[in-house]
Amino acid sequence: xxxxxxxxxxIEIDEEKESAYLDAWQGxxxxxxxxxxxxxxxxFRTIVPGSTFRLVNVAEWESTAHWEEAxxxxxxxxxxxxxxxxxxxxxxxxxxxxxxQGLGSGDGHTPAGLSPAEAYRRVADGELTLVDVREDxxxxxxxxxxxxxxxxxxxxxxxxxxxxGPLAFVCRTGTRSVQGGAQAIxxxxxxxxxxxxxxxxxxxxxxxxxxxxxxxxxxxxxxxxAAIREDQRRKNRSAAPA
Numbered sequence: 001x002x003x004x005x006x007x008x009x010x011i012e013i014d015e016e017k018e019s020a021y022l023d024a025w026q027g028x029x030x031x032x033x034x035x036x037x038x039x040x041x042x043x044f045r046t047i048v049p050g051s052t053f054r055l056v057n058v059a060e061w062e063s064t065a066h067w068e069e070a071x072x073x074x075x076x077x078x079x080x081x082x083x084x085x086x087x088x089x090x091x092x093x094x095x096x097x098x099x100x101q102g103l104g105s106g107d108g109h110t111p112a113g114l115s116p117a118e119a120y121r122r123v124a125d126g127e128l129t130l131v132d133v134r135e136d137x138x139x140x141x142x143x144x145x146x147x148x149x150x151x152x153x154x155x156x157x158x159x160x161x162x163x164x165g166p167l168a169f170v171c172r173t174g175t176r177s178v179q180g181g182a183q184a185i186x187x188x189x190x191x192x193x194x195x196x197x198x199x200x201x202x203x204x205x206x207x208x209x210x211x212x213x214x215x216x217x218x219x220x221x222x223x224x225x226a227a228i229r230e231d232q233r234r235k236n237r238s239a240a241p242a
Contacts, residue, residue, distance in 0.1 A: 005061040010053035018054065019137065025057070026138075030175045031074050032059070037066025111169065111181025114193040116202040119168045120144075128166035128193070133180040144170055144199060145208035152176050159187050166191035174198040 013021055022043070029041055039060040046054055061067040114122075122128045123146045132143050133152040143149070147170065150158040167184055169177035169192070177194040184192045195202065203209060 005064040005067045007057075007059045007061070007067060009057040009059070011055040011057065012052060013054050015054065019141070021055075022137065026172060028074050030173055032070055033175060035066070035070040035073060037062040038070065109182065109185065110178060111185065111192040111194040113196045114168050116195055116197065116205045116207055119170070119193070119195045120146075120202075120205075120207045122166070122168070123147075128168050128191075129163045130195075131162060131167055131169050131180065132199075133169050133171050133176050134199075138172065140212055142199075142209050142211050144202050145210045150180075152180050155180050155183055156187070159184060159189070166193065168193040168195055170195040170198055170202065172198045173200055 011021070025043065032038055032041065039062060041057065041059040044056040044058065046056070059067075061070070119128070119130060123130045130144060130147040131150050132139055132147040133150060133155060134143075135151050135153065136149075139149045139151075148162070150162065152171070162184075167181070167189060169180040169184070171177040171180070174194060174197050177198060181192045181194045197204075199209075
């Protein structure tokens with residue numbers, strides 16, 4: 001415990017640039033979550049008007065050596081590392097370690113992987129509940145049509161309120177959804193899935209996405225049906241004898 005390495009990074013950034021910065025940070029954090037020795041990372045936003053540092057990132061590692069090795073994978077170029085008063089900030093993002101073994105295998109400890117097209121089909125048929133575990137600002141920007149929202153940072157408290165039956169968790173790339181699914185399994189839920197590739201794969205497949213700030217959802221119903229047909233064709237080809 002005494003060797004644990006904690007990095008505090010205050011971030012000076014304009015409000016209008018925050019969303020783009022957080023998208024970039026999330027991608028880097030997902031990479032870091034795969035590295036040995038990673039414990040967790042938090043992103044805080046100031047609650048003090050006029051604060052110099054609008055955001056503060058806190059990352060915990062098992063040791064300094066682990067952190068230094070991870071910097072070879074994702075260096076924090078240009079970042080100023082310092083100490084800030086935690087009482088002046090509120091947590092807005094949390095990333096926990098990626099599950100390395102049995103990722104998406106449905107081995108009883110981690111959720112089984114589910115393609116975006118298959119997840120969409122089952123949601124449309126009322127066979128499962130799609131749960132978006134991204135944080136509030138990510139959900140507000142856009143989310144898969146038909147999903148319900150339960151941020152990973154508050155998921156344990158939200159699990160009892162989720163509908164009975166199968167659950168499919170989705171995030172941006174598929175890392176946090178595995179973590180959310182594992183939490184659901186530990187809480188006693190069965191038939192738990194993680195949407196492979198997350199929202200990025202969902203959008204690439206042309207599946208419907210909702211933009212809360214716009215009156216229209218992206219109506220990709222025809223594209224969604226085509227994605228389901230293509231997904232089924234791939235399964236049929238895989239199952240065909242050589």
